[in-house]
Amino acid sequence: MTEALPARSEASAFYRLIIPLMIAEVVAALELTMIYAAMRSLVADFGGTSSAGWLVTSFMLSSAAGAALFGRLGDLLGRRRILLWVVALSTVGSLISSVTSDLGWLITGRAMQGLAGAIIPLCFGLIRERVAADRVPLGISLIASSASIAAASGLVIGGLIVDYADWSMIFKVSAAMGAIAFVAVLIHVAPDKRSNLGGVRDDLVGGLLFIPAAVGLLLAIDNGGHAGFTDPMTMVYAAVAILSLIAWIWRELSVENPLIDVRLLAKPQIAWANILFVTIALGVFQGGQIMALFGQQSPATGAGLGLSATLAGFLLLPANILTGLIYPLVARANQNFGPRRVATTGCLMVVASFLALVAWHEDIMTVMLLLVVQAVGLGIVYVTIPIVIVGAAPMDRVSEATGMMAVIRSTAMAIGAQTVATMLSRGGGHHGASTGVFPTEAAYENVFLFVAVTALIGALVAQRLPRSLAAPSQ
Known part of the structure; x- marks a missing residue:
């Protein structure tokens, strides 16, 4: 007792x-x-x-x-x-x-x-x-x-x-x-x-330089998606991002105590975990955008399920709630089997579900079942990545490391969103004037395949994650 x-x-x-x-x-x-x-x-x-x-x-x-x-x-x-x-x-x-x-x-x-x-x-x-x-x-x-x-x-x-x-x-x-x-x-x-106020004073410039680098890059991606990547404003945003990024990296490598340590991103466990996040953010993170459109599109256009906006929103809801409930089990799996096996399993579940969607996407219940499989796979990877990064980062830079993880994820998601939107728009117009504004079935199949390929690359990247959870860095 x-x-x-x-x-x-x-x-x-x-x-x-x-x-x-x-x-x-x-x-x-x-x-x-x-x-x-x-x-x-x-x-x-x-x-x-x-x-x-x-x-x-x-x-x-x-x-x-x-x-x-x-x-x-x-x-x-x-x-x-x-x-x-x-x-x-x-x-x-x-x-x-x-x-x-x-x-x-x-x-x-x-x-x-x-x-x-x-x-x-x-x-x-x-x-x-x-x-x-x-x-x-x-x-x-x-x-x-x-x-x-x-x-x-x-x-x-x-x-x-x-x-x-x-x-x-x-x-x-x-x-x-x-x-x-x-x-x-x-x-x-x-x-x-x-509290270490001196650490802020040592490199306030480095922290300020990071802001235009991150914001400029995301603005360039966003503007390029609807105005084109040769649009003058897109090029201005890109130039600001590149120049700020170069200045930021130079600054952070030249000071003894950088506010945001670029070297931390090169640490193997952190680097490979972030690369895995990029592959997932490019593809399967676009599932909500893809399935919201696919769910609401009328089958009369040649593709889609013909659901109302509310019902289309419910397509992913059961999968996401179920996935959220099993996250604690993913934590235990990482402790028992190691991040490499767990993340690989999650990526392969995404691959299998989106390959299946290429062939079977006409029946609502089949689609919902496959979305549950992909959501669980995504959830497994989504939990495993921060577990690896938090364990690998020094105690005094954990929030910095996971904050940079969020920046990398946001950037990859923005690129993935534009890629998916472009693939869907280029697939339109194959069913006549009345339905040409909607993506074709072939366009959706190509997007499903794109997500499967990015997840397969993620499974390969996951082989570089640690076999087991080591004691956290100090």
Whole structure:
């Protein structure tokens, strides 16, 4: 009985830390996805997809830049302290968006909401810092689980809000949830024990140079997708990104204590894990975009399932919720079988499901079953990658390393989204004038094959992951 008490106390302390962090990550995930349900109303109110699209773009840009920068500030100044600042700024952004009808202020609010992209690397850093080594994979899996389930539910929740209120209510709900998350972290997560302001002063320039590099690259990809990669603005964005990237790398390699350590990305375990994330983000991360369109497209056009928007949203919901629930089992599998075997298995599940979709995509139940298989495979890889990176990164740079992981993922996702959109658009027009605006069946089959190939490359990359989980780096 006396031996059970310390174990019970340790478990209680573990969940007192994890649950507030899960609440914070739920807020970040819902802020990302609920807006999609309101896009039709926002397009109507602001006069077109280009204007309304900036509500998504501004969020993604600040999310990508903030993940690495605020993650590193958390490593130096205290992860709880920076987490509270990030949640507070994101909540203020929600409040601004909830009370304005001006597009400029709405974009400003969404950019502030996007700072919530730093929540997950800060959570990973807190888990590594405050949790026993054997519980770190479980902690990471629970954070990933909350993000996955919340993201999957965001479209449905956002749809219900828009159906019964208006788009401003989405931001009011986000603000209320942000306030709850702030209080939960403030009360239940113990204050930081250290702060290294000198580390910030040593290389503030390096941190500032990273922002235009990350933002410029994502803007170049985004603008190139709809205006063309020879468009003058695309070329300007690309030039800013390249010059800033070169200056940033030169700066970080020349200082003794860089704010964001480029050398960390070259560490084999971290490098191969990020490369695996690139292969997955290029392909299977586009599943939501692909299946939302395929699900709603009428079979009369030669392809599609002919579902309503709501039912199409439910196509991936069961798969994503099921996947989120099994994430803790993925953490245990990594401990028992090692990241290499686990990640390879996940990639091969994605390969099998999308190859099957090439042949069988007419029946709704068959499609849903295959989406469950691919979602579980993706979830396995999605949890394994941060487990590897968190374990390989030095204790004082965990949030930085996972923040850079988020930047790399966002960039690869942007490239993958443009690739998939191009493949689908080039496949249109084979069924006459009345249906030419929709992708053809052959176009969907090519996209399914593209996703399968990227996942197969991922399975090959996974062979470079460690065979077993080593003791975390100090």
